[in-house]
Amino acid sequence: MSLARVGQTGWVPYATALDGVRIGYQLSGEGQPLILLAGQSNNHTWWDPVRADFSSAYQTITLDWRGTGISDKPDEVYTTPGFAEDVVAVLDELGLPTAHVYGTSMGGRVAQWIAINHPDRVSKLILGCTSPGPAHGYERSSEIRRALADPVQGGRVLVDLMYTPQWVAANPPPYPVLGDRDMPPYAKGLHLVASNKHEAWDRLPDIIAPTLILHGSEDIFSPVANTKVLAERIPDSRVEIIQGARHAYFHECRAVASPLVLSFLGSS
Template structure:
């Protein structure tokens, strides 16, 4: 079982496929199993590195304070453990915040940057509505089973259309999520790290090619945040997933994976030409 030690904790990671390295960073309270649908197809093209952030999955779950900066250091440590000097980095939601910080603090480790359904944070970000905020806070404060907590979050993670027409897909994803439940303290510590995240005034310092992906029906992190990232990062492209909610990786998985593959291959070729 591949484990690396960093900052006094153990991080679980996996490596799939061969080729250009792609580090994928998952979001709030989710572990690497949430990449289940995308992983096989992406591993046909790239050396895909996935891992469990602190507080989730098979990584350590300390009850001390977490920060996005700390988790970016740990993402770098996963690259070290996988013997990868630099990688294309894809982070969604909280993982996108970690990916921003990784690109800012360790730019030589990032070949290109893909930011999904995420935010620059701070006072400039567009906040979700009150119902979303209350659902998030109750997720850590009201005792429920992992299944109940997962279903309670469905209205803020998926678009109404997807909820109505693809309940089986949602149930399948929830089953995957709760194989290794995230404890309440892990959820809350990650959430507090997200709330403290603020990269807004640093985004212009990101010099790597970037792809911003966002669903236009995202309630958790409204699409205006994705547009803000695209405006602030110089060499970036914005792809809006029409009709998709926060978990566009479930709602539009194949289309988004195809766009991701094309983006990485394009920038892999450009890097080789520059050399």
């Protein structure tokens, strides 16, 4: 295990990517490895509310994307295929030939590239609230993009896209899916460009891992219509729509979503 000194947090485990960038990662639980991939401009804390659902049966692995958390933050071009290579570097560091891969939002875009470019490394694939890219997928509206860019109301809009008002009323903040607050502004921009330029349409039929596609029925941040597009392109795939859920379906509707994932992973 490689260790690095990071600020006042002490020694932390990291993997070294192909270009020398250090990628911090976290382990919890025992069993078959399950790597959990967070959304754009977020670090591993994205998974904090639900990680225990999986680490009771699997060795869960999270990581901080380059540009976030304890990972290095180079000011250079980021891409979803490049993020996928960072994930493979973590698997290599841990000596894991294969793992289940569960990616949500931008993490689902990255997960597609892991399964495409490293088919031998992925046992089963779960794609949550994600899309194949803008050329053939369904993107959020220009109105939503403008609202998110508004420095006054953008934070409130993001909460509304993630969770239903009823759930927010019963569950006060902080919410772990609203971005890494310590992320440098330049890195946020690099993440946005990487996610926006994702385009895996032509290669999706190359995915050979059994695939579960999850989405909230009320998700307009990454429209639910993307499930049909992904399922039509990925050969061995099936779709589960979680009724009433928005983008953070895995958190608000964990009582439904986590059992669906565990059942899929446990099936033959």
